[in-house]
Amino acid sequence: MRARVALEEKEIKYEHKHEDLDTGNKSELLLKMNPIHKMIPVLIHNGKPVCESLIIVEYIDEAWKGKTTSLLPSDPYERAQARFWADFVDRKVYTYGRQVTWSRKGEEQEAAKIGLISSIKTLEEEALGDKLYFGGEKFGYLDVAVIGLCSWMYTYEIVGKFSAEIECPKLMAWAKRCMERDSVSKSLPEPDKLYKGIMELKMSFGLE
Amino acid sequence: MEEVKLFGHPASPFSCRVEIALKLKGVHYDFIAEDPSNKSPQLLQYNPVHKKIPVLLHNGKPIAESLVILEYIDEVWKTNPILPQNPHEKAKARFWANYVEEKCLPALFKTFWSVGEQYDKDKAEAGEVLKFLEDELQGKKFFGGDSIGLVDIVANFMAFWFRTIQEALGLDVLTKDNFPKLWEWAENYVNCSDINQFLPPKDKLIAIFPPPYMGQHLVAFFQSRLAAAAAAK
Helix, strand or coil: CHHHHHHHHCCCCCCCCCCCCCHHHCCHHHHHHCCCCCCCCEEEECCEEEECHHHHHHHHHHHCCCCCCCCCCCCHHHHHHHHHHHHHHHHHHHHHHHHHHHCCCCHHHHHHHHHHHHHHHHHHHHHHCCCCECCECCCCHHHHHHCCHHHHHHHHHHHHCCCHHHHCHHHHHHHHHHHCCHHHHHHCCCHHHHHHHHHHHHHHCCCC | CCCEEEEECCCCHHHHHHHHHHHHCCCCCEEEECECCECCHHHHHHCCCCCCCCEEEECCEEEECHHHHHHHHHHHCCCCCCCCCCHHHHHHHHHHHHHHHHHHHHHHHHCCCCCHHHHHHHHHHHHHHHHHHHHHCCCCCECCECCCCHHHHHCHHHHHHHHHHHHHHCCCCCCCCCCHHHHHHHHHHHCCHHHHCCCCCHHHHHHHCCCHHHCHHHHHHHHHHHHHHHHHC
8 A cells, every 4th residue: 555655645656556465366567576574565666676665665755756745854854853763663552453353352462452453543543643744844754654544444443443532632633634645645545444354364264 | 072971781691792882882971780680769760651771871871771772882983883774784783682682692591500301392492593693794703794793792692692602501502513603793792892892701700690680590500500511521
């Protein structure tokens, strides 16, 4: 999701190739371009691959410097803060989110839910605050890093049995603002469709 | 007058990374040694989210997380760049730095804690992870090419910390025979004067590993493995 939003924000024309993530069905191109992790997303620019979503976003910002405004701030300290919080989102928010989504009901899921809510609140208070976007007045790198929450939060809420409006109202307001941007609405799956897809997968794995 | 302070620990590979980068750039800094069991109020103030070292304080502004700090240092002080200028090469360096941190570190670390069949399994898995790095080093002295770069700095624990503890425990995960290029890289690396001044003495490292916050059961397990390895020699 991050790579697509970044490409759209920079107004770069690209071809999107959907991958079937069942191990036996991954395309030869994917396996050739990301032989180490064999995972999406992979950006292929003039035949050369770039892997890992946050690395792709920084690459897009650097390779198309000057085309629309930068995603990352120009000040090194602000850039460091953006990278710190992007790392926090991956290490804490999405990690707990995955655990909440995929674990069976019980203690493990409860503990993950507590971790998820706590990390989302920290993100909201310390990184977003009262700003329009994580980037301040402008949508930027950290907004792209967090963007998946716009689709995933619905799944987390239902599986984790909590209300994001109650726990993190500013983050939800941010999500609504982001969904009004073309770059985001074009690139993200609708929350209820994502939830249905996840539930189907969980049932097929015998987790529900 | 610039003020640069580093909150770190003399035996931590993460804090060492920052020291290597500052040294490569010729930056003067004050080192504040933190005791992990008794963290200073300043550390908790400057890194309230993770409460960990290293934290770089530059003109009063704190930056946490070693990889974030390394990129910051490279952007502020332009001498001896540790990242390539070309966007694609830069992305590759970041990819490998992430790989070392997210895949290698846990896979190697796991081998300290298993015995028998589980050790064989963990050693094989670590080998699978290291193979890609071995390939990446073909034709190069360092991951950064002729000189030390981001990936080399991030992989510091492999070159020194891992090999020191591996030797003390009598393990054979990363050896000259099974990973000749990585071994040669590690030897070159620890002999670099820009690096070896920051490496703790081997016996001191073994004496304080693992850190108490990892749990007394691991400390006890490690001590028994050390004793067994010493007896086997």
